[in-house]
Amino acid sequence: MPRDVTGDALRRGVAQVGQNIDGVFREMVEVEDSTKQFEQERILMQTQDEVGSEARRRLQLPDGDPEAFFDERGNFSEKALKNFAAPYLKRLQGIGSGILDPDLARKMRFKASVAGDKMLNDLFDSGKDVARKKQETALNSSLKLAEETNNWGWYEDLVHEGVRAGAIDFAKGQLLIVQGRKSRYANEQENLKTALFSSAAADPVRTAAAINKGLYDNLNPIDLDRAKREVRSRLSDVATPAPLTAEDRRNIQKKNIDALKKQLPNGATEQMWKWARNAQKNGGRITEQDKVEIRGAFSMELDKLPVPKDRDEARQIASRVVQKWAKLGAYDGNEEYIRAVVMDKLDSRMDAAKGARRNDIGLVLRHIPDDAYIPNRSASVEEAYRKGDKKKIQEKEAARNLVESQIEEHVRVQMAYWRERNPEASIHDDRMQIFLLAAEKARDLNEYNQQKNLSIVEKSREISRAFDSEAQVGDTREQALGSGKDFIDRKNKEWKDYQEKQVPYTPQVEVVKDSAPLAVSMSFVTGRRAGAYVPKEMYQKLVQKYGSRPCLKATMDQSKAYNEVPVVGFYEGPNRGIEFSGDEYGNRLIMLAGDKGNATVRFAPEEVPGMIEPGNIDLSSRPVVRNSDGSISTVRSISVEMDGKEYLIPTVSENGKVLSDDDAVKQFKKTGKHLGVFDSPEDATAYARQLHEDQESFYAPQRQGAINVLNQPVSSPQKAAQVLSPALQQYEPAFRRAGERYGVDPDLLMAIAIHETGNGTSSAFRNKKNAMGVSPNGGGPRSFETVEAGIDYMARQLARNYLGQGLTTIEAIGKKYAPPGASNDPKGLNSHWVKGVSEYYFQLKA
Numbered sequence: 001m002p003r004d005v006t007g008d009a010l011r012r013g014v015a016q017v018g019q020n021i022d023g024v025f026r027e028m029v030e031v032e033d034s035t036k037q038f039e040q041e042r043i044l045m046q047t048q049d050e051v052g053s054e055a056r057r058r059l060q061l062p063d064g065d066p067e068a069f070f071d072e073r074g075n076f077s078e079k080a081l082k083n084f085a086a087p088y089l090k091r092l093q094g095i096g097s098g099i100l101d102p103d104l105a106r107k108m109r110f111k112a113s114v115a116g117d118k119m120l121n122d123l124f125d126s127g128k129d130v131a132r133k134k135q136e137t138a139l140n141s142s143l144k145l146a147e148e149t150n151n152w153g154w155y156e157d158l159v160h161e162g163v164r165a166g167a168i169d170f171a172k173g174q175l176l177i178v179q180g181r182k183s184r185y186a187n188e189q190e191n192l193k194t195a196l197f198s199s200a201a202a203d204p205v206r207t208a209a210a211i212n213k214g215l216y217d218n219l220n221p222i223d224l225d226r227a228k229r230e231v232r233s234r235l236s237d238v239a240t241p242a243p244l245t246a247e248d249r250r251n252i253q254k255k256n257i258d259a260l261k262k263q264l265p266n267g268a269t270e271q272m273w274k275w276a277r278n279a280q281k282n283g284g285r286i287t288e289q290d291k292v293e294i295r296g297a298f299s300m301e302l303d304k305l306p307v308p309k310d311r312d313e314a315r316q317i318a319s320r321v322v323q324k325w326a327k328l329g330a331y332d333g334n335e336e337y338i339r340a341v342v343m344d345k346l347d348s349r350m351d352a353a354k355g356a357r358r359n360d361i362g363l364v365l366r367h368i369p370d371d372a373y374i375p376n377r378s379a380s381v382e383e384a385y386r387k388g389d390k391k392k393i394q395e396k397e398a399a400r401n402l403v404e405s406q407i408e409e410h411v412r413v414q415m416a417y418w419r420e421r422n423p424e425a426s427i428h429d430d431r432m433q434i435f436l437l438a439a440e441k442a443r444d445l446n447e448y449n450q451q452k453n454l455s456i457v458e459k460s461r462e463i464s465r466a467f468d469s470e471a472q473v474g475d476t477r478e479q480a481l482g483s484g485k486d487f488i489d490r491k492n493k494e495w496k497d498y499q500e501k502q503v504p505y506t507p508q509v510e511v512v513k514d515s516a517p518l519a520v521s522m523s524f525v526t527g528r529r530a531g532a533y534v535p536k537e538m539y540q541k542l543v544q545k546y547g548s549r550p551c552l553k554a555t556m557d558q559s560k561a562y563n564e565v566p567v568v569g570f571y572e573g574p575n576r577g578i579e580f581s582g583d584e585y586g587n588r589l590i591m592l593a594g595d596k597g598n599a600t601v602r603f604a605p606e607e608v609p610g611m612i613e614p615g616n617i618d619l620s621s622r623p624v625v626r627n628s629d630g631s632i633s634t635v636r637s638i639s640v641e642m643d644g645k646e647y648l649i650p651t652v653s654e655n656g657k658v659l660s661d662d663d664a665v666k667q668f669k670k671t672g673k674h675l676g677v678f679d680s681p682e683d684a685t686a687y688a689r690q691l692h693e694d695q696e697s698f699y700a701p702q703r704q705g706a707i708n709v710l711n712q713p714v715s716s717p718q719k720a721a722q723v724l725s726p727a728l729q730q731y732e733p734a735f736r737r738a739g740e741r742y743g744v745d746p747d748l749l750m751a752i753a754i755h756e757t758g759n760g761t762s763s764a765f766r767n768k769k770n771a772m773g774v775s776p777n778g779g780g781p782r783s784f785e786t787v788e789a790g791i792d793y794m795a796r797q798l799a800r801n802y803l804g805q806g807l808t809t810i811e812a813i814g815k816k817y818a819p820p821g822a823s824n825d826p827k828g829l830n831s832h833w834v835k836g837v838s839e840y841y842f843q844l845k846a
Contacts, residue, residue: 135167270680344416372466388804521577531568539570610683727760
């Protein structure tokens with residue numbers, strides 16, 4: 001400025017210069033700040049792009065990868081995400097620095113802060129979205145697995161858990177549950193249908209039972225109806241063929257008889273015919289049971305053989321015996337074996353007649369204790385008896401008898417050869433050889449454990465010691481006490497008597513016609529002996545017309561096939577048509593008859609084995625005879641042979657008088673009344689036994705406690721309600737459950753409970769929950785946790801220790817369960833037990 005400018009002018013000049021310089025600087029700052037702002041915004045955008053790109057890369061990495069946001073279990077890790085974002089956030093912290101304009105600096109810092117927050121939020125949202133998708137994928141896989149494995153409970157739990165975890169929303173969860181239930185129903189229907197049709201093909205009888213019991217009620221009606229038609233068709237295929245005409249039957253029976261004649265020896269007896277008929281039914285093979293019987297019958301004939309005069313007569317007798325028993329299959333038809341055994345026996349007869357003594361093989365073997373030479377079979381029989389299983393007892397005894405007969409066969413044959421080689425052997429050596437052969441055969445039949453270390457010689461000595469220790473062994477040698485002549489006369493008489501009883505027999509061809517058809521309604525009942533039940537009046541007419549137990553032949557639909565069902569009892573009250581018990585009969589017939597339960601029924605005589613002609617006596621009105629022991633009889637009978645047939649005739653007159661056998665025969669010849677005509681005495685005896693059991697069920701018991709409590713019709717709940725007090729009535733289902741579980745008549749359990757508790761009033765019942773009078777070892781009434789437990793305990797004890805031991809009447813049970821004079825009965829109340837229990841039992845059955 002000019003030097004002469006002073007004062008205010010100077011000041012104004014200086015100010016103007018300052019303003020000019022300030023403007024220049026502002027322009028420079030603005031330019032600089034604009035450049036920095038542009039660079040920082042570029043960095044901000046670049047950072048955002050890098051974060052997005054890298055985040056997407058890391059979100060796709062496998063779970064557990066060091067750079068992934070998800071751990072090995074697939075859980076979202078916020079820590080991993082923050083560690084990832086940290087360097088980028090630090091970079092954003094530099095935004096706004098170096099800008100001179102404070103407002104612009106604040107603006108840029110704010111922009112960086114917002115960008116950082118958005119970056120974190122976006123990262124968290126992306127991570128959670130990926131986590132949700134992972135959860136949804138895992139959920140869908142688990143749902144698919146649950147669906148494939150039919151684990152529908154797990155399926156619904158997974159859906160609920162998915163909703164709680166946020167993998168799916170509530171609406172989708174509900175939709176999945178609805179879809180799952182639809183799939184479940186469709187799957188169950190398909191499985192049920194597959195199971196039903198597979199079962200129908202494999203076992204239509206059991207399938208019919210299952211359908212009738214409601215086990216397939218959940219199947220849709222269309223498929224269930226198709227299944228029923230399929231079962232009916234298959235049951236018709238397996239049903240008994242339509243009844244043959246009388247002429248067809250006659251021809252078939254005659255053809256069978258002619259075929260048997262060629263297989264049997266001349267003069268075949270009824271027993272031989274039975275063996276041959278059984279073999280015919282068994283494809284020409286002798287049954288195992290008949291093999292045992294044949295061995296026994298052959299042994300009996302050996303014991304009855306006479307004393308030959310000389311060796312020539314012995315050979316003649318042996319030839320006849322060999323021819324007979326070889327045809328019947330003794331020793332598998334091996335004539336050499338049979339001849340050796342028979343000649344050995346005849347030689348022993350001749351030696352005995354001369355005063356010599358030889359061991360009788362059969363007697364020796366019978367005196368050896370079972371556990372000495374057949375320990376395994378002996379133990380199995382004992383075990384069956386301990387368990388009280390009647391079926392197992394029969395099976396194990398039959399197996400034991402078979403082994404014994406096989407051993408006897410072996411010993412007889414080998415002893416015949418041994419004696420021929422050792423004619424001078426002593427009685428002791430002879431007997432030791434029997435023991436040795438018995439042990440040897442028993443070993444071959446696996447009767448001994450640890451076979452490798454077994455010494456047969458030592459085992460035979462063990463058998464010898466057991467034989468010697470057997471009480472009352474008696475004389476096991478061929479000749480009993482007495483002179484040689486007495487022995488010869490006695491054995492020859494036994495042989496003559498034996499031969500006279502071997503009466504030749506030929507079955508007659510007889511055909512019984514069926515009755516007219518009758519349409520009736522049918523229903524199924526439980527808790528009774530398997531078979532058919534009809535109204536009492538009808539039952540009386542049927543037994544009057546057809547004999548002891550009539551049979552019905554039910555024809556289903558339009559098929560000509562039918563099923564036979566024995567009529568085993570009657571019911572009283574309103575006519576309910578025919579009631580069936582047991583799956584084999586009731587369910588099968590109801591299924592065949594259709595949902596309405598109707599069928600065409602023909603009544604006819606029961607096809608009893610060996611029966612030629614049914615009885616002609618009205619069994620529903622037989623006179624009742626009281627026996628000396630207080631029991632009753634209505635069908636006391638004997639079988640007699642007349643005209644080649646076996647007649648079963650009553651030994652009670654029409655006025656109830658017991659007849660002698662001769663008077664019974666006279667009565668039959670006069671009246672012609674009989675209980676049936678049979679092929680053989682054995683068939684007649686078997687039928688008589690069954691007839692007795694049927695009559696026992698038919699007639700009301702005439703003596704307290706005499707009724708058999710097995711297989712009795714069970715009382716209705718209405719009847720039980722009339723007899724039980726309210727205190728006991730609430731436990732009626734428990735009585736029925738326990739009875740069904742252990743095979744005990746629930747009416748018997750209820751009758752015992754009524755008697756023992758004074759119909760629910762006793763202190764033991766009220767305070768100890770003891771409804772059955774259980775008082776072990778004289779210690780007073782036992783306490784139970786619940787009344788049901790006491791009922792169950794008593795039912796189990798009755799089944800195991802009473803019914804299983806053959807005590808099947810109230811009287812027999814009472815003698816063991818409540819014997820008069822017992823130590824735990826100081827007041828003598830046991831003497832009233834049988835009468836009291838019987839009265840309540842009859843009330844329930846009335």
